[in-house]
Amino acid sequence: GDSVTQMEGPVTLSEEAFLTINCTYTATGYPSLFWYVQYPGEGLQLLLKATKADDKGSNKGFEATYRKETTSFHLEKGSVQVSDSAVYFCALKNQAGTALIFGKGTTLSVSS
Amino acid sequence: NAGVTQTPKFQVLKTGQSMTLQCAQDMNHNSMYWYRQDPGMGLRLIYYSASEGTTDKGEVPNGYNVSRLNKREFSLRLESAAPSQTSVYFCASSDRGAQNQPQHFGDGTRLSIL
Numbered sequence: 250g251d252s253v254t255q256m257e258g259p260v261t262l263s264e265e266a267f268l269t270i271n272c273t274y275t276a277t278g279y280p281s282l283f284w285y286v287q288y289p290g291e292g293l294q295l296l297l298k299a300t301k302a303d304d305k306g307s308n309k310g311f312e313a314t315y316r317k318e319t320t321s322f323h324l325e326k327g328s329v330q331v332s333d334s335a336v337y338f339c340a341l342k343n344q345a346g347t348a349l350i351f352g353k354g355t356t357l358s359v360s361s
Numbered sequence: 362n363a364g365v366t367q368t369p370k371f372q373v374l375k376t377g378q379s380m381t382l383q384c385a386q387d388m389n390h391n392s393m394y395w396y397r398q399d400p401g402m403g404l405r406l407i408y409y410s411a412s413e414g415t416t417d418k419g420e421v422p423n424g425y426n427v428s429r430l431n432k433r434e435f436s437l438r439l440e441s442a443a444p445s446q447t448s449v450y451f452c453a454s455s456d457r458g459a460q461n462q463p464q465h466f467g468d469g470t471r472l473s474i475l
Contacts, residue, residue, distance in 0.1 A: 283463055292365075292451055292466035293404075338403065347411065348394055348419060349453075349464055351403040 251276040255339045255352035262329055262359050270324040270355045272313075272339035280341040282306075282315055282322040283349065287336045296324075296337070329359045363387050367452050367467035374442045374474045382437040382470050384452030392455050393435035394419075394464060395427060397448040404451065410435055442474045 256271040274280065281300045285293040297306030299315035299322065306313050311326045322339060339352040368383045386393065391412045396404040396419075406419030408427040416427050424446060426438045435454075439446060449471050453464040 285466075290468075292468040293453075294466070295463040298463055347417070348406045348409050349404075351405075353401055353403040 251280070251341060251343050251350050253339050253341055253350055253352040255337075255355050257353070257355065259356040259358055262357070264331055264359055264361050265328045266359075268324070268326040268329045268333075268357070270337055270339075270357070272322045272324065272352060274320050274322065274339075274341050276320075276341055276343060278344040279317075280343050282313075283340045283342070284311070284313055284322070284324050285338040285340060285351075287338065287354070289335070293338065329357070331359050331361050333357060334359045365452055365454055365465055365467035367450075367470050369470060370468065371471045372473070374439075374472065376442060376444060376474060378442050379438065379440050380442065381439075382450055382452075382472075383434070384436065384467060385434045386452075386454040386465070387433065388454060388465065389432070390454035390456055390465075391432070393429065394453040394455075395425075395435070395437045396451045396453065397421065398451060398469070399448050407437065407450075444474050446472065447474045448472060 252275045283298045284296040286296045287293045297308040299306040302317035304315045313324045336354045338354045340349045365386045394409040395407040410416045410429040413432045428436045449469045452467045455464040456462045
């Protein structure tokens, strides 16, 4: 079945460091891919999305490119801030569009 | 902008008690979902409702029932709570039939079962 695998955390960085969180997926057909962010005590918020191969999603300085050849959707940010500390979830929506399939989440902690 | 509203935000139950988690959305979305979030497990789908009047099981439906009361509201019921159901529960909604449409989440209900 469809699945999402993300790098395990926690990821600990200093402010202004470069961030990469790896995400790979297994799915039939052409899923849509998403990154969600969860701040402490809150629900999930959509961070960015990509719907077809080579699409780049971007938002708030974060970027991710849909790579079908490597079945990957890695999240990157050039310079992280303390306020980026949160849990990040990679997810896919299958072609049936019934629901999202999530990775287990990666905790990011940024210190000043 | 309320979006997706869940009640209650916190609840403590004793084993065997029942309760209903409420969810309402004001975005006129057709599809609604219930997930549970457990440490190290990500989010897992319990039930979903593709449209008003329909419900389907997700990955972990055992021990739960749902009701799609109308287009706005989708409730999750625990008939006889068990400690294994201690979790954070999230409701979400999205436009139906659009694969690339994201889901919008509520803030969650934190449920502890003693």
